[in-house]
Amino acid sequence: MTDLTTLGIAAIRDGVRDGQFKAREVAEAFNAKVAGADALNAFLVKTPEHALAAADAADAARAAGETLKPLAGVPIGMKDLFATKGVATTAASKILEGFVPPYESTVSQNLWNAGAGMLGKLNLDQFAMGSSNETSAFGHVISPWRRPNDTAPLAPGGSSGGSSTAVSAGLAPGATGTDTGGSIRQPAAFTGISGIKPTYGRCSRWGTIAFASSLDQAGPMARDVRDCAIMLEAMAGFDAKDATSLKLDVPNWEAALSTDLKGKKVGVPKEYRVDGMPAEIEALWQQGIDWMRDAGAEIVEVSLPHTKYALPAYYIIAPAEASSNLARYDGVRYGLRDLPEGAGLQDMYAATRAAGFGDEVKRRILIGTYVLSAGFYDAYYTQAQKVRTLIARDFERAFEQCDVLLTPTAPSAAFALGEKQADPLAMYLNDVFTVPASLAGLPAMSVPGGLDKDGLPLGLQIIGKPLDEQGVLNAGLAIEQRAGFTARPQAWW
Numbered sequence: 203m204t205d206l207t208t209l210g211i212a213a214i215r216d217g218v219r220d221g222q223f224k225a226r227e228v229a230e231a232f233n234a235k236v237a238g239a240d241a242l243n244a245f246l247v248k249t250p251e252h253a254l255a256a257a258d259a260a261d262a263a264r265a266a267g268e269t270l271k272p273l274a275g276v277p278i279g280m281k282d283l284f285a286t287k288g289v290a291t292t293a294a295s296k297i298l299e300g301f302v303p304p305y306e307s308t309v310s311q312n313l314w315n316a317g318a319g320m321l322g323k324l325n326l327d328q329f330a331m332g333s334s335n336e337t338s339a340f341g342h343v344i345s346p347w348r349r350p351n352d353t354a355p356l357a358p359g360g361s362s363g364g365s366s367t368a369v370s371a372g373l374a375p376g377a378t379g380t381d382t383g384g385s386i387r388q389p390a391a392f393t394g395i396s397g398i399k400p401t402y403g404r405c406s407r408w409g410t411i412a413f414a415s416s417l418d419q420a421g422p423m424a425r426d427v428r429d430c431a432i433m434l435e436a437m438a439g440f441d442a443k444d445a446t447s448l449k450l451d452v453p454n455w456e457a458a459l460s461t462d463l464k465g466k467k468v469g470v471p472k473e474y475r476v477d478g479m480p481a482e483i484e485a486l487w488q489q490g491i492d493w494m495r496d497a498g499a500e501i502v503e504v505s506l507p508h509t510k511y512a513l514p515a516y517y518i519i520a521p522a523e524a525s526s527n528l529a530r531y532d533g534v535r536y537g538l539r540d541l542p543e544g545a546g547l548q549d550m551y552a553a554t555r556a557a558g559f560g561d562e563v564k565r566r567i568l569i570g571t572y573v574l575s576a577g578f579y580d581a582y583y584t585q586a587q588k589v590r591t592l593i594a595r596d597f598e599r600a601f602e603q604c605d606v607l608l609t610p611t612a613p614s615a616a617f618a619l620g621e622k623q624a625d626p627l628a629m630y631l632n633d634v635f636t637v638p639a640s641l642a643g644l645p646a647m648s649v650p651g652g653l654d655k656d657g658l659p660l661g662l663q664i665i666g667k668p669l670d671e672q673g674v675l676n677a678g679l680a681i682e683q684r685a686g687f688t689a690r691p692q693a694w695w
């Protein structure tokens with residue numbers, strides 16, 4: 203009997219449909235894996251009964267001869283940024299400790315409607331702010347990957363580090379992520395899995411705890427490109443409850459998957475050759491270019507001249523929006539309340555926020571408040587918005603010459619926990635390749651390309667035109683086929 207936890211989403215779906223195994227067996231197998239992986243700290247809440255109930259519904263539907271739903275029998279992990287009705291949701295912050303939402307986010311509801319079950323809520327950087335999962339108030343997630351002969355714990359990437367860990371350690375066949383500046387793609391790259399951020403507006407933000415609303419976008423993280431396509435189809439769709447939701451039908455991405463890139467042009471942006479980029483990343487990028495050519499694509503060099511301003515613009519815009527979004531955590535309506543003896547309302551706000559928010563969240567609120575304040579607004583916020591427009595225009599021009607862009611996902615492999623924590627700038631620099639597509643709202647994906655000299659995964663990023671998730675997925679699949687990436691971390695936990 204195969205270990206069912208070695209199967210991905212497509213294999214589970216097909217196996218349940220064809221009667222090779224019961225959905226209940228799948229849920230039980232993953233629940234057991236989750237229960238045995240506490241050392242990774244990937245789960246903030248476990249919900250084995252949710253996974254079992256969805257599995258039983260799938261088995262009952264099959265027994266009754268009904269057509270099965272697209273994710274019938276597939277258990278998944280849910281990033282704890284999505285509000286789940288009746289299940290504690292904290293965004294990994296003490297300020298939301300004890301908060302149990304009375305409502306369900308649209309993305310999670312879409313997944314349940316498609317038949318998926320929930321294994322639990324996944325750890326993340328606090329309010330999705332971070333690149334290493336070290337800002338969680340409930341402990342670091344530890345990557346299942348290690349360097350050979352070295353037990354130093356590595357970062358699983360962030361902010362979706364619980365998601366990347368759950369999928370790469372085989373605790374879930376797929377997990378939801380959110381991506382504001384790279385939080386699906388960078389953790390996917392660090393852990394040898396795939397993840398796609400769709401075009402801004404494809405997935406509803408309703409019920410997803412807000413970080414930076416003009417950038418936040420949900421997407422799937424899974425073992426391969428096909429599984430990402432299947433899961434994204436279930437997550438996406440118009441939602442009247444999100445004013446930025448796109449009123450468009452969800453394409454059947456899985457059915458249109460193809461690895462034939464004949465007639466396609468792949469752009470290689472020269473500005474992504476940043477100073478100090480490790481030779482291995484450079485080599486992997488060249489390898490990716492060769493794979494694209496092998497798949498029939500023509501390679502063109504393109505220019506994205508404003509790339510170097512993307513990171514500074516992002517670290518103004520994202521904190522500005524965060525400072526506004528996080529004003530709602532005041533001790534009155536949600537979660538934590540710190541009411542010192544004899545304190546007034548203002549004191550309560552201050553005490554609650556001082557006790558409830560972590561350092562990185564406070565840093566963002568301070569930066570955001572500063573750049574939005576009278577006297578500095580034009581110099582920082584207005585300027586950053588102008589830069590954002592220029593970056594979007596760079597992409598528009600580049601896409602006149604090509605169909606997709608190929609870049610590395612991150613400038614390094616996974617770093618050690620603690621290595622960058624003391625230096626916020628070093629941490630922010632890790633987002634250099636992912637942030638531009640976020641600012642432009644473009645679909646972008648990371649797929650595993652190979653291993654570095656220490657045996658750690660490296661990812662390649664594909665960026666597409668607005669709404670061309672298909673082009674992104676197909677280029678990703680062409681890489682996946684050629685990379686033959688099968689490495690998995692050895693279970694030490």
Ligand code: GLN
Pocket residue numbers: 330331332333360361380381382383384385386413520633
């Ligand atoms: N690492 C980036 C940040 O800290 C991106 C986070 C994200 O995409 N949620 O803002």
